[in-house]
Amino acid sequence: MKGLGELERTVMEVLWAREDAGGGAATARDVSRALAGDRDLAHTTVMTVLDRLAKKDFLQRERDGRAWRYRPVASRERYVTELMLGALDETGDRGAALVHFVRSVSEDEAAVIAKALGELTSVKERPA
Incomplete structure (x- = not known):
């Protein structure tokens, strides 16, 4: 999966947060308003970034x-997963x-990983 530039990531964060809140699809105006407090961006800049993200198949x-x-x-989590898998592909020893x-x-994160591995293992051990 392709990476995101800083402004693209900022725009995606607005859209992912909107999805998480059940807000659905957004217009360029919606995104501009959401960014107004944090960034001073021209509306045309937001429109250009949204168009670029659509052409890159992020939107x-x-x-x-x-x-x-x-x-x-895709969700934020799916995007991060793709980044992590891409990083693993860059190493000689996965x-x-x-x-x-x-x-x-952290210990909490290790517990989440252990639980996921346990679930994966139990699914693979079930008879067909």
Whole structure:
């Protein structure tokens, strides 16, 4: 999966937060308003970033009158997962990288990983 620049990431965060809150697709105006308190961006800049993200397949868009409505193609978690898998592909030893990663997480995060591995193992051990 392609990476995001700083402004693209900021725009995606607005859209992911909107999705998380059940807000659905957003117009460029909606995104501009959401960013108004944090960043002084021209509305045309937001429109350009949204268009670029749609062309990169991070967003799907649909017409709503004269405006476009944008929605993330994948969740924030899915995006981060793709980044992590891409990083693992960059190492010569995935196992060593995974071990180093697991040793660097908190106890709570390690418990989440252990639970997920336990669930994965129990699914694979079930008879067909």
